[in-house]
Amino acid sequence: MIKNLLVALPLTLALAAPSLAQEFPDRAMRIVHGFGAGGNADTVSRIMGEAISTNLGEPVVVESRPGAGGTVASGYVAGEDPDGYTLQLMVGGHAVAAGLYNELPYDSVNDFTFLSTIGQFPFFVAARAGEYESIDAVIEAALADPGSIVIGHSGVGSTQHLTGELLGLQTGADFIHVPYKGGAAASTALMGGEVNLIIDTGTVISGQAEAGVYDILAVTSADRWPDAPDVPTLNETVAPGFDVVSWTALGAPAGVPDDIVAILSGAISDALAQPDVRERIAALGANPGASTGAELQALVERQIAVWSEVIETAGIERR
């Protein structure tokens, strides 16, 4: 018995080292995210985890490490082994955090291996039905009487909040930005008439819009959104050049070997080609689509620059 083990051990080691990629994955993987169980990030992680697990034949465990706008999870992932078994579900907030936090324990770009986007989604600007004719009317009213338009948002430093600040900066309108605990609470405030506008995702807004409770005044993407072709963009109306699209993506700690990156990217793009996965991602309001790691990294770098400037100019407290 012992003799057998002695023979087997070096053999195993010798076999394991060079052929890492052929055997990857040979045990459970996990997707870490920085938000609450059951939130959007959690749901997307579970959808992707299930698809990747089917594809690669090993279980994928979803691990929620919420805290400090997702930075607790990012810090944790940045310090894990880059063996491909620890993945991170990243959201647009990853780019925001780079500008919002004073002392992040990690570098938002260099400490990560970027794998692929999962989906991209714009925000919509909504008001109670019939209150404003168009987004132009809102901006006119805001310019005529500074401070008269109140925008409810889902939390200080959220992408929704910064998008509202950016709209104010680009149009010169002086909005009052009021924080709520999450998009649903802001939406309740809009319904109750406490705020004039909200800027949030399709999942928060479209149910009310379909019921005729809200008018969708504009979309934040540069081009009209395929699912809502009638909604004008901010870019074509009040704020030329306006382009805000948030995203979900998968990343890993920096230094994952190229052959493992290739396996993971392949599994992700296969998953995103499956109709049922696409359907679920789309149901969450996003346009599903894989990208290369380089494209994802470029997106993150671009958004870090934009949001850092908005945070600076709007005078938002850094943490």
Place this chain on the structure above:
Amino acid sequence: MIDQFLLGLSVVMQPQILMYAFIGVFIGQLIGVLPGIGAITAISLLLPVTFYLDATTSMIILAGIYYGSQYGGSIASILLNLPGTPSSVVTCLEGYPLSQDNRAGLALFVAAFSSFVGGMIGVAILVLAAIPMTLIALRFGAPEYAMLVILGLLAASLIGTGSQLRSFAMVVLGIALGLVGADQTTGYYRFVAMPELADGISLVSLAMGLFGVSEIIRNAANKRPSGPALSIRMRDVIPTRKQARSLVFPILRGSGFGSFFGALPGTGAAIASFMAYAMEKRFSRTPEKFGTGHLPGLAAPESANNAAAQTGFIPTLTLGIPGDAVMALIIGALILNGIIPGPRLMVDQPELFWGVIASFFVGNIILLLINVPLIRLWVLLLRIPYQKLYPVIIVMICVGVYSHRTSVTDVVLTLAFGVLGYLMKNYRFEPAPVLLGFVLGPLLEDNFRRAMLIYRGDFTIFLTRPISAILVTCSVALVVFAIWSSISARRKTVRPPS
């Protein structure tokens, strides 16, 4: 309304759907009993399962877990002083003394029955008055919430059984603990000693530590070899006719509070059960019995939090707006099924809408039916010697707390709060007001500052908005009443009747 409810019943009565309703409430019940593991954890783990079920079934099973866990939560509170949710904190106050007094079976029965009545009244309100309740809930803006919390804090300052000053100090301690984390209005970090605290102290850590862990430390220090000898005869479980009669109005009042506050998005259930308890105590002829295992003090908050668990679905179903994290998850399951929740849900998906509501009706009956026979089993649990039971419970608490945020810090904090709670008990400070301050303090601050932001620092807003004005009036009346009754009490002692 009734026709549609019958349509819903016909949906639920299909054997397969009935089975899912049963599975939902049963899992919820089990999850609720396990200390520290909440409905959120269970629902998020089960979410992928709902990919393979249709929308109605998904809703029924997930909702069942939610209100089933409310039933289960009171069991751990009564038997072991382990509140899993803020609303079951109040259950501990009377339930645990009853259990220590060898009347655990009675307490469990009263809790189950009050929960059942509360749940049913909540369902009735949901069927009959969902739309008007929605309209009222929508009129609650930041000023109303701020004033509601003040009323809640005032009412609950009467909760403590000891001195008012001590209980006030504990509320302040709770508020201070609630300040830890990012300030919601500016994002500024307050008392964030380590990044894990950026989102604040976990409520589960605080509640489990102050109540459960401290109790275990206290019993360990007492060196009591085992639990009390227990009676589990059915005769001792069912309340006497006289006891039952004393519970009718507390249950009805509790259900009323719960139904109303539950429909407000936010922390409705917790406020409702604290308020229900405080009101029972305030207007009781025997306030001194509260805290010693007084049945009305158990029945009122139990019916309140279960009524609130049902009416909590009002904003979720009528507006598509989740009142709390659990509701958000349930809405997530709908979205994944391709249904965008919103005001049109009732019209576009009547079978889903009414089927889910009817499942609450059926679910509450199932819960009562599985709860009463299980009482014997739960009470038997207390026969396990403490030295064998407690290590298991401590491990379960740690696992449960860890599962919430995957954070070791939370586990350490729970044990630290346990020590704090032990010291507090030794110096006769009560833990319930700490929890109350912890839950309500941040709610008051956020809403007050939000109101000031929206109305540009105009204080008169609290008096010019009608609902806010009513709440201010209630608060003032409560203070005046408290002063008046203490003065008249003093007169009585100063001038004894000749």
